[in-house]
Amino acid sequence: MTKSLRMRHRATWLSSCLLLGVTALQAHAADAASSPSLIPLPASYQATGGKDFVLAGSARAGGNDDAARRAAARFVQLLAQNGGPTLAVAESAGKAQIRFRLDPSATNTAEGYRLKVSNTGIDVSAGDDVGLFYGAVTAAQLLTGDVPGHAAAATIEDTPRFRWRGLMLDSARHFQSMDEIKKLLDAMAQHKLNTFHWHLTDDQGWRMEIKR
Missing domain, CATH: 3.30.379.10 (Chitobiase/beta-hexosaminidase domain 2-like)
Structure with a gap:
């Protein structure tokens, strides 16, 4: 293959890559314009x-x-x-x-x-x-x-895709204040999560008060 032919092949390859990149960007922009910034996306x-x-x-x-x-x-x-x-x-x-x-x-x-x-x-x-x-x-x-x-x-x-939409918080190994936990619950609600799994006990600690 001559040098000029190799250069033509390289130019064609680069042009194809650029065209694909521009097309992908345009498609992404169109998708972004057709749907709002919502988390989670609606059905x-x-x-x-x-x-x-x-x-x-x-x-x-x-x-x-x-x-x-x-x-x-x-x-x-x-x-x-x-x-x-x-x-x-x-x-x-x-x-x-x-x-x-x-x-x-x-x-x-x-x-x-x-x-x-x-x-x-x-x-x-x-x-x-x-x-x-x-x-x-x-x-x-x-x-x-x-x-x-x-x-x-x-x-x-x-409508929710899944009936159970949860988040787990490990308070046995890592301590959080009540204010932090309340803020987390508020954030869960704003993201339409409906189940809070609170990991309170493990080898490292027992976070439940026992009154006698």
């Missing part, structure tokens, strides 16, 4: 192409019953904890921009929820309290994501 996310919802400081959260109002209050707390504004809780869902609704027909699975974003607000519906809470977590993540205070028009339908 289904569909962009609807409408106008974004823009959160105003005067916005309120509300619910259609006691369970939904509790979810609204939890959403307000999560939003503020993650850098968003502190919103008021409305007396009813009809007076709110972030609306929670307990509805047995919303989903056919336990812990599931449905969330819809439009330019007029965010609607979260679920068949149980847990689903409403997970919807509140997702709504707070949407409004404190890449563009704080903005949520793209979309419909989310989500």
Whole structure:
């Protein structure tokens, strides 16, 4: 093989590598643009192409019953904890921009929820309290994501893939304060984990107080 032919082969090979790299980057960018920064990712996310919802400081959260109002209050707390504004809780869902609704027909699975974003607000519906809470977590993540205070028009339908979603903490070998453990439980809830495995006893220690 002549030197000029080898150079042509090398140039072709380099061009192919560059083309593949650019294509992969474009595909990654397209995937990132089509789905929000949510942890964990929902089971289904569909962009609807409408106008974004823009959160105003005067916005309120509300619910259609006691369970939904509790979810609204939890959403307000999560939003503020993650850098968003502190919103008021409305007396009813009809007076709110972030609306929670307990509805047995919303989903056919336990812990599931449905969330819809439009330019007029965010609607979260679920068949149980847990689903409403997970919807509140997702709504707070949407409004404190890449563009704080903005949520793209979309419909989310989500349900846990696994019934048991746990984390184990070893307090027998490594000591943690109660404040640290409470913060861990809060972080678990915000990531939709539902089982806390607390390893309290082992050869190194017995961390349970025994009163006599």
